[in-house]
Amino acid sequence: MDIFPALISVLTDPVLLGWVLLAAVVGMVVGAIPGLTASAAIAMLLPLTFYMEPLPALAFLYVIGKSGRYGGSIAAILFNTPGTAASAATQIDGYPLARQGKASKAMKVATISSIIGDFTGEILLIVGVAWIAALALKLGPPELFAVYFAAFIVIGSVIGKSVTRGLASAAFGILVAMIGLDPISSTERFTFGSFDLTNGIGLVPLMIGIFVLGEVFTQIEERGNAPLMADSGDDAARNGLTWAEYKPCLPHVVRSSFIGAFIGMLPGLGSAIAAFVAYGEGKRRASNPDAWGRGALEGVAAPEAANNAVSGPSMAPLLTLGIPGSTIGAILIGVFLIHGIQIGPTLFLTSRDLIYALFACGLIGIVMYGVIGYFGAAFVGRFIIRLPTHVLYPIIFLTSFVVAYTSRGNLFDVYVMVAAGFAGWAMRKLDFNPAAFVISFVLAGGAEEAFRQALLLSDNGLMIFVTRPVALLFLLIGAAALFMRVRSLNRQARDNALGSA
């Protein structure tokens, strides 16, 4: 019940509400710009939040993540280009609706479904997170390492097209995190005699490079491909949304919200997978499956509910175990660290009020982006179509340099950002997985600490991980996830080969 006092305290703080409102607008606009993601916006704005109080800083970035997921649907429906990977499933039915002159109707369905999904996920997080944290407090180093191990495997193998390249991305993330001084023995690792490298690789320049500069490199290939906007429609009869029209969407929205919330809790899977799983499940259960893909309102509602339901639960592993469930979670770690807040199971003992106030900001942010989106999504679309991308991306390019410098006042970080940016672009081109790389980079320190503490506790070396049942369970979960993913990809490859034969 901590959420009610938190809600009152947030609602009576106009400055904090201002930050939440700004975040709702920024996230929606950035999410709606094809090529830009909420992760990129958050990475770029992260150093600016170092100058803010902890709650406004966290709330600002958290709500950008939420409204950014929703904003992707605007581009998917109006431009036939998903603003984010998560809204690619929305495009399947959203754009055909726009072509029929029902863009505003589709965006209203996307908005309502996003709000319901996001609220479901946030409420599940609020109800369940303290319980998970209490359980997490009982985990010792062997169990914690096993959770990390499972997270590495799931993050590396489940996202992306290639299991080997996804896992290699995770391994690269671990190796890059090892650069610098060993935190226990102060031994130099991978420094090659460079003083700059003894401080390790900074999280902020790495993320700005991967998510922002890497995207600028990618956008060079899109020069001249300006998105075409479908008519958002002024016809009230075609673009108004009635209860009778939305009612068939509700079962899909409820089911998809729970699908999204469940997938959100699993580290690394993210909104895109939730949206496609929900779309597939919705189509399978639909009374009108033939209409899906040709402009069914349910085909917009299901993925939108799922991809927004991911947002809240994806914070659960971050807040309770210190394991980011998403790239946005990985970035938020930077905010917690810079403000001296130790994330993990003890967070609910040391900063309980802050966390519930953050959840309250999340709930208020959902209402704000919902209201703005319901009445203004078409306006946002028209604003974005007028943005000159040949000016926008050079500005983002220049901004990434000064922001990377700002994080620690160090030009070496800017070189790191440039290297990470090019690496991020190359990883996308070669089917590696930048998200797995960054999340593994963040996880590696905690995983190594848990591993070495476990070995100190052990009389039988590595056997401690198989003699403790909970640790063994998580190791098996990781192995099973890898096995099932490889099997599923092999089956798809076989089907593709048979299809083309």
Next chain:
Amino acid sequence: MTLGSSPAPRVVGMALILIGIGAMATSMGIPLDQQGRWGARFFPLAGSITLVVLGAAELRKTASASQMDPRHLPAIAALLALAVVYVWLISAVGYLISTALAAPVALWIFGLRTPLGLGAATLLCPAAYHLVFFKLLGVFPPLGRYFDLLDVLGGY
């Protein structure tokens, strides 16, 4: 182990193996702890071995066509070169001059050709970034090793 076609498995596999071997050799150079245990060496070594194993798995895949579009490579190389030169220029002549030079080049690479736009970027970008980050946020600006306009304009 892949879905659909992915670029050049042999090249990627060989690169992973070579990087993995290099990282393994470097990891073996990390000193043991006081009790003679691997300690700080364990994780780097595990990551390196994983790369070698994954590289070997990658080699077993069938080759497929590259997805790279070579038409864009000159622009990407130009942007990368600009990025590296821009950071070096910041360290050499400070933030204002380097940004005044980099801004029109970045816009030009992205296709802006109007002299007015390029000229405006030369003046406005350094001024705007300096104002926001170094004046409003109070970050100490990177000063040039050889020359810095801030020395002439009255300093920071």
